[in-house]
Amino acid sequence: MKTLLTACILTFSFSLSGFSYNNLDSLLVELERTMSKRAVFDNAKKLRIENLEKLLKESDSTSLQNNYFLVSEIIKEYEKYSFDKALIFIEKGLNIANTLNDDNLKKESQLKLAKLLVTSGRYKEAIDVLHEIERHLLPKKLLDLYYYNYKEAYSGLSFYTTVSNSKQSYSKLYKVYQDSLQQQLAPNSNESLALIEKEFRDNREIEKALEINSKRLSKVALGTPNYSLITFERSLLYGLNSNTNEQKKFLILSAISDIKASVKDNASLTELAMILFDEGNIESAHDFIDFSVEDAEMYNSRLRFVNISNKFSVISKAYEEKNLEQQNELKKLLVFISILVLFLVLTIIYIYQQIKKLSAARKELKKANDQLLSLNEKLSFTNSDLNRLYSELSDIDRIKEQYIGTFLNLYSDYINKLDTYRKMVRKYIVSNKTKALLELTKxxxxxxxxxxxxxxxxxxxxxxxxxxxxxxxxxxxxxxxxxxxxxxxxxxxxxxxxxxxxxxxxxxxxxxxxxxxxxxxxxxxxxxxxxxxxxxxxxxxxxxxxx
Structure with a gap:
């Protein structure tokens, strides 16, 4: 019953977002639409930051507690948006804490700095900052972040190191701090559930991990960093299960949420690009990886650049090869079209000759019909049949004339368009504007x-x-x-x-x-x-x- 209730809540929350979650094509269309509106979401983020920075400038310099609060709010906005800006304001917060001579605020600022360094892949620097903090002097409300930072730092070092002894040492330390964090957290908090889900995922207990993930997902809304993270983690579960369609679905949802929340430190779109690349959808993969690179440059995360760089080069190379192949096909197509145009001209001449013959035959038929009209009443029945036949032939002639006229106009337009396109392609090739030509052919x-x-x-x-x-x-x-x-x-x-x-x-x-x-x-x-x-x-x- 509990599982059923969780599934119902999750289904309801999905229905609120406004598009079909069972249709990958619809989701991809929604993702591309959201990508095209990135500037709108980023401008909203910038406006919030500008308002907070304006309040900070206007704030009384003697009200350092209020200044610290405003700096903290600005750090939250920059945390997943710009590493450099977040770092600047964390240092400002640290300076305010030192000025106030408030040890708790100083430790809080150091923990914020450590978290920023961890999430950007600067694990050793983060650990150096954490070593400066005396754990026994931390207030209870800061212990969560303290253990979390250590856990994430040693998790990252364990994952990326190639030295087996170091990997084992980092893994042990990761486990120690994970256990400490689990004991510190409230049982049903998102952070506690995330740790339980990861443990199930590491043990390949996918169904249990999915059940925990559903509980977490039912508590968050699309367009928030938590929604982006939870859906990304759900895609990892489906990836372990080799359920590619579900994996893509939740990567798309995570990417949409990242864009709406202006999260620049993201991974969903990169992973989605690699899946589409493996499936042969090179164009979409290139668009998505290119978008991810722009976000990574905006955030300035070394970790994200490392993750993207190799994938970007592979996709870009395949994309360029495909474009070169398309250029060669275009040249062949131009030759074929030229031959087709010649054939069409000959066909038009032949059709025109047939029209003239048909017109002459129609005149002869009309003449014969006029002669039949002069026959006596005994031939009236036959004459009536001939009139009907003539009427039908006239209708057929009119239809043929109409379709031939349509055919002539259509191919005449195609000839003009092909000639214009040929001249334009030749102009671009002669002036060595192949990139512009490539953009045009897109x-x-x-x-x-x-x-x-x-x-x-x-x-x-x-x-x-x-x-x-x-x-x-x-x-x-x-x-x-x-x-x-x-x-x-x-x-x-x-x-x-x-x-x-x-x-x-x-x-x-x-x-x-x-x-x-x-x-x-x-x-x-x-x-x-x-x-x-x-x-x-x-x-x-x-x-x-x-x-």
Whole structure:
């Protein structure tokens, strides 16, 4: 019952954040949207800091206790935002404590300094600071931070040292200070639960660790440093379990929270970049690792630079190789397009000749029809049939003329666009602006515009042939599952897939190439619309019969 309650609380807290946590694609879109708004969150952080610094400047210099409080608040803001700035204000706090001759405030400032050094990977320096503090003189409220700093320092030294004897020594000291901290903490505090979770994680008791993590996660909100840390630690658990999808999900949530909280000393986005790189998604991996490098530079953490540097070089190299490959493909494509343009010109000439022949044939047919009209009443039935035939042929001619005109205009536009693009590419290559050309080719705007134009022409042409297609399809669907188009839509994706099936294109792979969706997406659309049909097994056969 307790586990069920925890799961319910966690599910509820997830639902408040506003996007689907079961859909990795949606989460990645939300992450990219949040990344694009980094400046907004950073500006809010800067504004809070500026207000605190303004209060500090305006504060009465004789009110050192108040100044110390303001400096402490500024340190909290800078702690995960800028190492250099945090260090400056910790030293200011230490100076105020010395001026006040307050040993407790002095020790508190030293512990803050040690924590900053530990979190930035400066373990030896942190231990040197801690050695200056006499533990038996510390007040009880500072013992937590004292043991925590030692624990984290020896944990880091144990993890990064390559000397086996030193590693064993550091591990023992880590265990000692971990036990001391555990005894000092309140049983259900986040810090106590974090230690229990880590012990389960180290022992590979993943389910127990996940249960503890769920309790911690239910107490924090998205956009806070604690949420970022807890979701990151949850991703580590799923990584040990080889559950890559869940690992990516919580790395994304952690990264989103880091950005919203302006946490520059972060690791989630770097780990996510490496997973995406291993999966072959080099472009997203490069974007994420590049973003992480900017954060690391902003924070100035040696530890974070060390963690990122090797991964960054591997991803950057792969990204450059991919771009070079794309450039080569672009050159081949330009050659192919040039050949295609020549073929199109020849095709247009041939079609034009056929139009002239068709026009001459139509005139001859009209002449013959006029002669038949002069026959006597005995031939009226035959004459009526010929009139009907003529009417049908005229309609076909008009349709052909309309589609040929559309075809000519479309390919004429493509020729002009290709020629313009060719000149622009040549200009960039001649002027050795390959980087600018690379940036230009990154944009998908041109493809998106052409794809929208393709959809518009396809919809218009298809509905001209089958004007009642949408109504006929809805007649085949259940009443509560019929397709309702928006005002600006002629057809939507589901109807375009059915339109291609009506035209005889039933292979999902071919449909995916035409509409530029993945095969899985096409398959899912087809399955969904079949499930909504009155007769699921014969639905597509009935679509093929629509006139």
């Amino acid at each position: 944009s998908k705007q041109l493809i998106d515009n052409e794809l929208n134009l393709f959809y518009e022409n396809f919809d218009k042409s298809f509905l001209h042939i089958y004007p009642n297609f949408v109504n006929e399809v809805n007649n085949l669907l259940k009443e509560d599952q019929q397709i309702i188009l928006k005002e600006e839509e002629s057809l939507n994706t589901e109807l375009r897939i059915l339109a291609l099936i009506r035209l005889g294109i039933t292979n999902s792979a071919k449909i995916s190439k035409i509409l530029r969706y993945s095969v899985n997406t096409i398959y899912n659309y087809r399955v969904r619309v079949k499930n909504n049909a009155k007769q699921r097994n014969t639905f597509e056969d009935e679509v093929k019969k629509i006139t």
